[in-house]
Amino acid sequence: xxxxxxxxxxxxxxxxxxxxxxxxxxxxxxxxxxxxxxxxxxxxxxxxxxxxxxxxxxxxxxxxxxxxxxxxxxxxxxxxxxxxxxxxxxxxxxxxxxxxxxxxxxxxxxxxxxxxxxxxxxxxxxxxxxxxx
Amino acid sequence: xxxxxxxxxxxxxxxxxxxxxxxxxxxxxxxxxxxxxxxxxxxxxxxxxxxxxxxxxxxxxxxxxxxxxxxxxxxxxxxxxxxxxxxxxxxxxxxxxxxxxxxxxxxxxxxxxxxxxxxxxxxxxxxxxxxxx
DNA sequence: GGCGTATATTACGTTAACGTCAACGTAAGG
DNA sequence: CCTTACGTTGACGTTAACGTAATATACGCC
Numbered sequence: 001x002x003x004x005x006x007x008x009x010x011x012x013x014x015x016x017x018x019x020x021x022x023x024x025x026x027x028x029x030x031x032x033x034x035x036x037x038x039x040x041x042x043x044x045x046x047x048x049x050x051x052x053x054x055x056x057x058x059x060x061x062x063x064x065x066x067x068x069x070x071x072x073x074x075x076x077x078x079x080x081x082x083x084x085x086x087x088x089x090x091x092x093x094x095x096x097x098x099x100x101x102x103x104x105x106x107x108x109x110x111x112x113x114x115x116x117x118x119x120x121x122x123x124x125x126x127x128x129x130x131x132x133x
Numbered sequence: 134x135x136x137x138x139x140x141x142x143x144x145x146x147x148x149x150x151x152x153x154x155x156x157x158x159x160x161x162x163x164x165x166x167x168x169x170x171x172x173x174x175x176x177x178x179x180x181x182x183x184x185x186x187x188x189x190x191x192x193x194x195x196x197x198x199x200x201x202x203x204x205x206x207x208x209x210x211x212x213x214x215x216x217x218x219x220x221x222x223x224x225x226x227x228x229x230x231x232x233x234x235x236x237x238x239x240x241x242x243x244x245x246x247x248x249x250x251x252x253x254x255x256x257x258x259x260x261x262x263x264x265x266x
Numbered sequence: 267g268g269c270g271t272a273t274a275t276t277a278c279g280t281t282a283a284c285g286t287c288a289a290c291g292t293a294a295g296g
Numbered sequence: 297c298c299t300t301a302c303g304t305t306g307a308c309g310t311t312a313a314c315g316t317a318a319t320a321t322a323c324g325c326c
Binding site: 004026062063064065066074077078089091092096098099101102104105106108109110112113115116118119120123124127 | 244252
């Protein structure tokens with residue numbers, strides 16, 4: 001059995017970045033703008049499972065075309081307590097806005113997929129037609 | 134009945150841009166990079182229904198987080214004939230890649246929506262709890 | 267025919283999200 | 297002890313997607 005204290009899964013910067021297919025520069029950049037804040041051993045960054053999750057969420061946001069600031073907003077929603085009562089209502093608003101945006105995206109993707117299917121059919125048609133000569 | 138020749142729906146740059154909530158600079162930029170090519174009357178741009186459609190597709194792409202280059206690729210897929218036989222197969226590949234990406238997005242959105250629901254529930258909870266004091 | 271409004275071109279400015287390079291520290295292995 | 301690999305901090309460079317003047321032309325109208 002591994003030592004409980006030292007075994008809490010931790011990652012070096014390169015390991016973490018390799019796992020997600022980003023450069024170390026990217027991880028450091030996210031730290032610069034306060035999206036990640038790994039602990040340190042001396043100078044060296046040590047990423048926890050929580051840091052890993054945050055990175056995962058950031059990258060998910062990117063796939064959806066969100067800015068890093070957008071992602072920060074969303075990720076901060078998950079954190080309890082960090083939200084004082086005054087802001088909860090505006091936070092709920094923000095959440096609903098995000099949901100609207102996402103539903104719009106769902107719609108867009110549906111349409112785009114339809115279009116792509118058509119386009120593919122056209123291509124295959126063209127290949128058939130021209131393949132016969 | 135309006136004159137068939139002159140009545141084919143056409144738009145001025147400001148009208149078209151207002152309709153889609155973008156600036157004229159944006160439309161001109163899209164023209165600079167070859168995404169739009171409206172006809173002209175003298176110097177003045179005249180947008181056709183086809184131009185309008187292209188703009189609509191570009192903006193849909195943007196909502197999905199695509200780059201303008203990505204959108205160009207996709208939009209060009211719709212154009213028949215412009216694709217020579219040699220490229221049809223690679224085009225089909227591109228289409229499938231796009232589809233994969235979109236399915237990934239669908240997945241991401243589903244997860245994000247779930248998360249947002251949780252976050253909202255937390256907020257509402259917090260409001261209730263604190264509202265009682 | 268002067269005024270306002272729309273349009274044009276040219277060109278420099280801006281922001282986000284990193285890339286890239288330099289210069290250096292440190293720990294492990296041969 | 298030397299090399300190799302991985303880590304650090306600046307700091308300037310780059311790309312995409314426009315913003316923002318500045319300046320000039322053209323149109324409708326009272």
